[in-house]
Amino acid sequence: MLISAKPIPVDGDHVLRGRWADAPIAATVVALAYAQLRHRDISDTELALGLVASVAIVMSAIEYRRANIGVVRPRLNWRDAAARVARNWVEAMLGAIVVVGFWTLVRVEYGRPEFRPLWEALDVSLPVVAPAVLLHAVIAEWRLGRTRDSGTPVLSLLLAGRSGVDVDGLRRTALSLLVRAIFLPLNFCSLVGVLHHFRWYEYDLLTGRYGGAETGVVIYGLLIAAITPGYLFSSRLLATQVKSVDSSPLAWCVTLACYSPFSALIFDRLLDYRARAGGSLTYKSYVDILEYRPGLSALVIFAALMCQLFHYWGEATFGLRSSNLSNRGIIVDGPYRFTKHPVYLSKCVGWFIIYCPVFANDALGVLRSTALLGSVFLIFALRARCEERFLSGDPSYVAYALSMDSKGMFAPLSRRICSLRFSSRLERWRYAQEKHSQR
Template sequence: MNAQTSIAVEAGGRPATAVSAAVGLAGLCGLAGWTVVSRILDFEGPSAALVALLACGLPMIVWSLAVDKVHRASTTGIDWASPPRRLSETLDISLAKIAALWATWGAIACFYCIARWYWQGNYLFAMAVLGYGAAPLFLLSVPYILWLDRRLADPRDGAWHVGQIIVGRAELADREIVLDYLRGWAVKGFFLAFMFAALPGNWAEVIRTPAADILSGPVGLARWLIAAMFMVDITFATIGYMLTLKPLDAHIRSANPYMAGWVAALICYPPFILMNNGGPLDYHPGTADYAYWLGGAPGVLAAVAVLLVILTAIYAWATVAFGLRFSNLTHRGILTHGPYAWTKHPAYLSKNMFWWLATMPFLATTGSLVDVVRNTVVLGLVSGVYYWRARTEEQHLMADRAYRAYAEWMARHGLLARLGRRLFGQKASEPVAAE
């Protein structure tokens, strides 16, 4: 989409979304089916969790290609109208890109080897998966790049620019394009390992929990539903980091170039996480969950459990809405449907509301006022971190005129914007044409 092209809009004037809602629904149906089968057959192991990726990802790929025909989108950069170039015309380009890709993967592998946290705990599973997948990935990358470069309108992308540095022609490489390429792969390398590490535990909890525990009461049911929705979230997110492919229109358009964005995101994930037990933003000491405080009021307890399930459902929905495209710190197309029609940051909003309601930091089992004040303030700081993340993400995405149009629409029609106007008696701003 260039500056002369108008922004596509949907009913009600909302800018069109980059991913159809049906893509996520297709993946959700596949994942739900495999979950049912796995509970019946007790497939709770890590291999079953990997099959869940297939059960979820394949329906999304099929729908995207067969129904939405995303491979035909202009944003892929693939020229289907012209016959493919001869291999001899693109071979030099492809070889440079293969060299860059292999060098990048080698650098990521070296980082994994050096970083001690990848060789303990849940990360051991991630290292095993990535290790087994390395050889097929290296081999398949060759025919894929040779085929793709013959059809790309401009095959000289970030990989090509890095390739020029590798082959000794650094003067041909564009510094900004190289940096964006490296940032994109840094995102994939860091977060994909984390997703694989988290996948088996989430899956096992959903599959192994006995039906008797699930049906024991509102709290038991709520806890299982919440675990199931976190499993949905981690499965979709893992697929998103895996499938950054142009024929699926799921490639990374750009990675966040702002240091503040990276800091705000990384302090929410290991090994840099600040919210873990004993961390500077740990708000749990002296607290108990909602079931502890509301055990004597069954009606209120059930209502809070329902509300927590709803908040988690919104959180999971915010990831499902991405379909094949979820990833942190990247731009892979602008979403305007589902929960993103209500607020620009539904995952952050629902997640933080969940934490406040589930933890109740303003109550302390120790009876200490100091713990009450400390935990409340610290959780407030955690919420501040997510506000910071949201702002840095907007700073990155505002470079895209489609996001600017979406942000302008949300300022007039978003749930929080409308609520603010009702509370403070403000009028909606007049629409402004996107630049």
């Protein structure tokens, strides 16, 4: 899911404005929550749950205010309202059962030691899920009534004898649950791992004893804590419900390739792109070459950290809408005002600074390493292209992407290279769609 630049004359329910401050707010909440919990006798998993809950509560309050400004509370038929509350509660609980059932069925993967925090978190959080969901359903019905119905037809399959099954809605719900089931454990367990590292080396990290690399760990921890709540729930009360999910096999393949366990196979083994110093073949990156030039080395490290901060800003701007392969609204501020893909851009530039070989005692080796690093960039380029094609069905995104052809940071380049313009890609996609529909 991507973003848009203002002004854009599109449906206000799809375009979300005024989110420049969300990333620093989330970082502040994480820092304050950690300061309050750091000395308590709790496990890393419980600490992670505390940070995620803190971010979720604060950002939910902010999103609630944004989503409900100007919304008039409807007059309710209490019998009908009670029935809708019961239905929505059952829908949400069925979704939770499906997600947990997926983790149980795929125990070969989720039974590995690195996913132990997932099961520890379930033991702590499951008792509060049902009452929390019920309270949310009651408040949403009281505040909104039938406004912003999510239309998630989990029950429609069970009630197919009384009414037809919404196949498209059922597929969207199933894919949305699959996204949550796959990416929630990855993010949460990564957060637990970062917290374990941080608690162990807290003094050295906070005093900067380990330098830029460890500062990057802090930024990554803030990032994971900020986006994990987005995978926990969607809410019509906060206008964070899933509007559509990408079903393209290519989009799923290139997205999953960037996450464990596939990233270990593809990035670390197949595309062993990292420049290395030492051994019979020496591939040196900028960081290695400038090791004995403190001033220039600090400048390169600073540039890499700025890339990580830009990455954090891009991810945290989504907040409670964080979700791969999904459209949960088109955000119109933050780093997406400058480029459609700030997360992928910052990742690739940062990796180029850290890993690109600029010197080697083996010319063939440096060419090989550079080509493999380029292959990594190609994967992210494919992710960006798949996201654009998926979101090209949303008029809000189309308006944004077309405006970026002339206003974005890469607009001068796209004016000279036709293939870089979204307008040319949109034309091809629509032509292909028309031909497909005529068959």
